Amino acid sequence: MTAVSRQPVVAIAATAPSPARRMRVVPFARGAIAIALLLAAWEYFARSGIFSQAITPPLETIVAALVAMIADGSIFRHTLATMLRVAIGLTIALAIAIPLGMLMGRHPLWERILRPPLAVLMPIPSLAWVPLVVLWFGIGNVATVLIVVYASTFSLLYNVWMGVRTINPLWLRAAHAMNARGARLFRHVVWPAALPSIITGVRLAFGRAWIAVIGGELLASPQWGLGKLIFDAKEFLNADVMLAALLVIGLLGLFFERVVFQLLEQVTVNRWGMATGAGR
């Protein structure tokens, strides 16, 4: 899809720059107008007094709340706490999922053993465990990180397993014929061939972890965190703080989706030509 839709733009740009520029400017302008309209509608609605302004704050109040949180640095502390939980949780999930997924993908016996529990545990929403985990480990970091681990491990495991299983058997046989075994086979064939799928898994797992960490912070209310910020704001009817926190959550999500993961794919999979080479 990428290659097909991008090439004509480049070709046009080489011959006639103005339509190409138009192609980029017009969608941007329309998007900007739509956002402006949405904000204006909100502003009108907020000031119309249908709801109290404490519940639907005007934009000015939301921005003021955001600026105040930036000024006293609390927003950074909340964000850092949330991001740390996601990072630690994802690291633990990776440490579990990559070895197990490799085992499942390479050895049928392990696949038979681990597939049923995966099928049973995967559909249970991680947030359903929160009240129980809180009883076991108390409110705080352990509980929230565990929820993140639970949320991300299974989809990660699933993707690693599938990535290893769907390696082109010709590559494996060719490597075997050239007497590559054990660590060499793993490092030069299995790992790079499974990587696109693993990265997809990390991406999906991040999406799940992101939901789990916010939900976990809402329900298990540790001291810091963006979810905790929203939860506290509700107690004091600070809708402006809640909306500011939502804005930060949205921006962070967008940043990871568009910048971090795309960069990750560029420096690994695309550079090795794997995305097309694997026939995906």
Added chain:
Amino acid sequence: MTSAGPPRGSDFAAAKDRAAAKPLALGRHALAGAAMSRLGTVAAGSLAFVVMALAWQAAVWAGVFPPKLFPGLAAVAETLVRLTGNGTMVAAAAATLFRLLFGFVLAAVAGIVVGLLMGRVQWIEDALLPIVSFMYPIPGIAYAPLFVLWFGLGDVPAILLVAVATSFTVIINTWKGVKAVKPIWVRSAQAMGASERAIFAKVILPGALPYVLTGLRLGLASAWRILVAVEMLMSVTRGLGWLIFGSQQFLNTDVMLATIAVIGIVGMLLERQVFMRLEKATVVRWGMMSA
């Protein structure tokens, strides 16, 4: 936008399809071999559960946690039977499924309409894409306290929240589906003199359907996940999430674990029974996707 990579959801679905395409057993003793390996699969599959159950019981007997907080498997099974017998579990599951259905239908209708419009009308795509892609990664659960402020507690905010959180998945997948319809299909239909309406009904809609179904399936799964948490925050009168949250107050961990088991089973049934059948009846039968 086209460079945003493969749709998150369909990747997952594609991986599943690949898994389903197992190599067939060949050879003279294929039948006996298949029976043997099926037996082996069952044995190996139950092995993991036996190990997990033993580990659980060992933790109970060793007293890692106080017994009140960490019940034995027998107690959990007994509670599950008791709650199912006296109707508590059934009523809770029914209430949750009712909310799920309402929210999901709202999201499906709104999501498909918006997604189709975005796919077919250029200025709508330009206008909505930035908003949709900003809202999409925000976890639906983060809106929950806000919805409580706006709509109070109870069913209405829970259903609305599920609908809002789910609709973005449906929108994105429907939009991608329309974009993935091969231009040559549309052009050949045009060349054969199909009207705009006929093209939409006979080419675009079926062409986009695999993606739409993927979107609906992912949407239903995420609705299910969110709903359980939403019920904890909205203090609804009954529901599976509420059953877990309410039991926390009384340290009824056996009830909590039994409910989690029910949530897992219902979630699996939704995925397996509802959607696999729907796909078989449509896109698989039309030869657009392999089962």
